Amino acid sequence: MSLRLHGKEPPASWHSSRNRGGKGAGKGYVREDMECSHYMKNFDVGHVPLRLPRAKQLLASIDRNFGTLAFCKRYLDRIGETKYHMALKNLCDAGIIDPCPPLCDIKGSYTAQFEHTFYLHPTRKEVLSKGEDY
Numbered sequence: 001m002s003l004r005l006h007g008k009e010p011p012a013s014w015h016s017s018r019n020r021g022g023k024g025a026g027k028g029y030v031r032e033d034m035e036c037s038h039y040m041k042n043f044d045v046g047h048v049p050l051r052l053p054r055a056k057q058l059l060a061s062i063d064r065n066f067g068t069l070a071f072c073k074r075y076l077d078r079i080g081e082t083k084y085h086m087a088l089k090n091l092c093d094a095g096i097i098d099p100c101p102p103l104c105d106i107k108g109s110y111t112a113q114f115e116h117t118f119y120l121h122p123t124r125k126e127v128l129s130k131g132e133d134y
Contacts, residue, residue: 036101
């Protein structure tokens with residue numbers, strides 16, 4: 001699977017160093033754990049035929065409100081979506097929506113998740129998701 005961040009391909013060195021931790025707070029790598037609450041539309045997905053009318057409706061709502069930005073179930077609730085769990089599972093199973101489960105290291109250790117995507121160079125930082133809000 002090709003990794004894309006806000007439509008950009010990260011530097012090759014990022015793939016090997018992305019999971020390094022800070023000053024020994026944890027083991028220095030992260031893993032997916034716990035129940036998934038965040039989702040994101042797949043950047044590269046083309047047209048996928050959907051059988052469930054509710055899944056089609058939910059996808060239209062996600063396109064209209066979030067596009068390819070990450071969202072959580074709470075955001076779906078806020079825009080008035082109800083009874084969407086089976087439709088969301090269908091979209092995930094079809095590869096249209098990617099689940100983004102929480103990142104965990106070890107118990108008592110912290111893993112940061114930010115609103116912006118950035119790459120830490122040896123001497124500077126680069127914000128990959130830079131826009132009008134930054």
